[in-house]
Amino acid sequence: MEGVAFAYDDRARIFSDLNLEVASGVTLLSGENGAGKTTLLKLAAGVERPDAGRVLVNGSDLWRREVAARSDLAFVPQEPDVTPFATIREVLRLVCRLRSQPAQQVDQMLDETDLEDSADLSIRELSRGQRRRVLLAAAWIGTPRTAILDEPTTPTRTASGRGRRAPRSRSSRRPRTTARAIGSTGATEPWTWRDTTGGSSSGCAERTPGCKRHVEEL
Amino acid sequence: MxxxxxxxxxxxxxxxxxxxxxxxxxxxxxxxxxxxxxxxxxxxxxxxxxxxxxxxxxxxxxxxxxxxxxxxxPTGQLVFSLRALGLWITLAHLPAALFAAPTGLAIHNNEFTADQTDLVLRLGASLGVTATVLAVATLLSARRPPWAWSRSLPWSARRRVAADAVLLLLIASPLLIPLLYLPASSGLSVLALLVFLAVRLPGRMRNSLRGLTRLGSWTWIEALLAALLTSLQPLTALVLGLASPLVLEASARRERSLKAGLYLERRFDAAREAES
Known part of the structure; x- marks a missing residue:
C-alpha cells in the first residue's frame, strides 16, 4: 500500500497516507476493536477503493489492472457476504468461471467443505458457519497466491464433525500460496503486522485515540 | 415461445x-x-x-x-439480477404501455401531418422506453444490494456495470419491435437513447456517498430530459449514442468508488443488535 487514504464518509477518516508492505509468508494482523483491521483487509482485497494512494497485489495495481491483480487473490471476509439470489453451487461456479478454472472444481470444493447437501440452497438457508465455509470453498478455487482471511479463527464445524478440515487439507496442497493476511482482535497495540520473514510493522487508524497517522517500522 | x-x-x-x-x-x-x-x-x-x-x-x-x-x-450476474427483480419483472413494460396508449389516441383523434405524426410517435416511444428502463433500474437498485465480497473477484468494474446495462437492454428489447414500424431516423434515435440510458443508469444506481444502490430523483429528471431532447431533435440521440462508451466508463468509475463495505457494516450491525 502506498500513500493510502480512506474514509467511509467525511466524519470518520480511517487512514491517511498509509504505507505498508507485506512480505511472502503467513502474516498476522492484530489490533484492538475499531482500529481499522477489517477496513485495512478490505482495502487489500479490493473490496474498498482507497480515496488516495494505491494498493498493489503481486505487483499489480488493484484498481488499474483490476482483473490481473485479483486473479491470484482470495478474500474471506469477517461477515459471510454472499448474494441471496444464487445457490451455493452457482456462486462457486461464478468464481470458477472468473478464475478460469474448470467447473469440476465446484463439486470438489463442495465435497471438501462438506457442503454437497446444501449446494442447491440459497445462502439465506444456511447457518453462519455454513456460510463461512462457502466463502472458504470459494477462496481455494484456483489456488490463488494470496489469501486474505478476516477473523480466520471463527469456527466452521462440518455436519460430520470434520471441523476446519478444508483449510487444513488444502494447505498441504497449496504450494503457490505465498502470503496470507489474517485478521484478529484483542491485542493491546492499535494494530500490528507480523510475518514469517521476521519483519513487522505497526500502525493505527485515525479513529483510535492517541495514534500517530502513519506506519512505523519497528 | x-x-x-x-x-x-x-x-x-x-x-x-x-x-x-x-x-x-x-x-x-x-x-x-x-x-x-x-x-x-x-x-x-x-x-x-x-x-x-x-x-x-x-x-x-x-x-x-x-x-x-x-x-x-455475464450470464451468472444476469440470472442473479433477474431473480432479484422477481415477479416485478412482469410489470416492467407497464410504464411503456402508459405512454403508448395516449400516443395512439393522440394520433387517432387528430389530423397530424407526416412530420407531426413522426414527432408524436418519437415522443411516445422515447418516453415509454425511458420510463421502462428507469422503472427496472429503480427496482433493481432497491432489491439488489451491493455485493461487497464479489468486488474481490477477478472481474472489472466495467464488466459489472456492463452486465447491468445488458440486463436493462434485454428487458427493454421487446419495446424495440414497435420501433421497426417507425421511420428509420426515429427508430434509430430511440435505440440510441435506450443504449445511452442502459449504460448511464447502472452508474447512477451506485451511490458512492452512502454505500447504497439507489436511483435519485435527479436521475429521473436527467433521463426524461434526454428523452425529450431526443424526441425534439433526433440528432441529439446520435451524440448520446456516440458518448455511450464514455458514459460506460463513467459508470464504471462510480462502481469502483462505491463504499460497498459501508452497506455491509450497517446490515450486519443491525443483525447483531437483533440477535442480542
Missing amino acids: ALAAAGTWTPAPGRVRACAAVAVPLAASASLPGLAAAVALLSLACFQAGRWSHRSARVPSVPSSLRSFGRRL
Whole structure:
C-alpha cells in the first residue's frame, strides 16, 4: 500500500497516507476493536477503493489492472457476504468461471467443505458457519497466491464433525500460496503486522485515540 | 415461445440457454420480425448445443471464438439480477404501455401531418422506453444490494456495470419491435437513447456517498430530459449514442468508488443488535 487514504464518509477518516508492505509468508494482523483491521483487509482485497494512494497485489495495481491483480487473490471476509439470489453451487461456479478454472472444481470444493447437501440452497438457508465455509470453498478455487482471511479463527464445524478440515487439507496442497493476511482482535497495540520473514510493522487508524497517522517500522 | 422458454432451463451450456432466453420475448411479441428473430436464435441454440448424447455429458466442441464470447457473457450476474427483480419483472413494460396508449389516441383523434405524426410517435416511444428502463433500474437498485465480497473477484468494474446495462437492454428489447414500424431516423434515435440510458443508469444506481444502490430523483429528471431532447431533435440521440462508451466508463468509475463495505457494516450491525 502506498500513500493510502480512506474514509467511509467525511466524519470518520480511517487512514491517511498509509504505507505498508507485506512480505511472502503467513502474516498476522492484530489490533484492538475499531482500529481499522477489517477496513485495512478490505482495502487489500479490493473490496474498498482507497480515496488516495494505491494498493498493489503481486505487483499489480488493484484498481488499474483490476482483473490481473485479483486473479491470484482470495478474500474471506469477517461477515459471510454472499448474494441471496444464487445457490451455493452457482456462486462457486461464478468464481470458477472468473478464475478460469474448470467447473469440476465446484463439486470438489463442495465435497471438501462438506457442503454437497446444501449446494442447491440459497445462502439465506444456511447457518453462519455454513456460510463461512462457502466463502472458504470459494477462496481455494484456483489456488490463488494470496489469501486474505478476516477473523480466520471463527469456527466452521462440518455436519460430520470434520471441523476446519478444508483449510487444513488444502494447505498441504497449496504450494503457490505465498502470503496470507489474517485478521484478529484483542491485542493491546492499535494494530500490528507480523510475518514469517521476521519483519513487522505497526500502525493505527485515525479513529483510535492517541495514534500517530502513519506506519512505523519497528 | 414455449420451446424458447424450455431451452432456457435445459441443462445445456450457458450460451445455448442465453440464446433461448433472448428468443422468449421476441417470440412473445407475436410479430413477424420478432418470430423470425426467435426462430433464428433457436436455430443458433440448436447448432451450439449439438447432438444429444445419453452416453456422454461432454459438451460438443464449438469454435474457440464462440467459446470465448460465451465466457465473456455475464450470464451468472444476469440470472442473479433477474431473480432479484422477481415477479416485478412482469410489470416492467407497464410504464411503456402508459405512454403508448395516449400516443395512439393522440394520433387517432387528430389530423397530424407526416412530420407531426413522426414527432408524436418519437415522443411516445422515447418516453415509454425511458420510463421502462428507469422503472427496472429503480427496482433493481432497491432489491439488489451491493455485493461487497464479489468486488474481490477477478472481474472489472466495467464488466459489472456492463452486465447491468445488458440486463436493462434485454428487458427493454421487446419495446424495440414497435420501433421497426417507425421511420428509420426515429427508430434509430430511440435505440440510441435506450443504449445511452442502459449504460448511464447502472452508474447512477451506485451511490458512492452512502454505500447504497439507489436511483435519485435527479436521475429521473436527467433521463426524461434526454428523452425529450431526443424526441425534439433526433440528432441529439446520435451524440448520446456516440458518448455511450464514455458514459460506460463513467459508470464504471462510480462502481469502483462505491463504499460497498459501508452497506455491509450497517446490515450486519443491525443483525447483531437483533440477535442480542
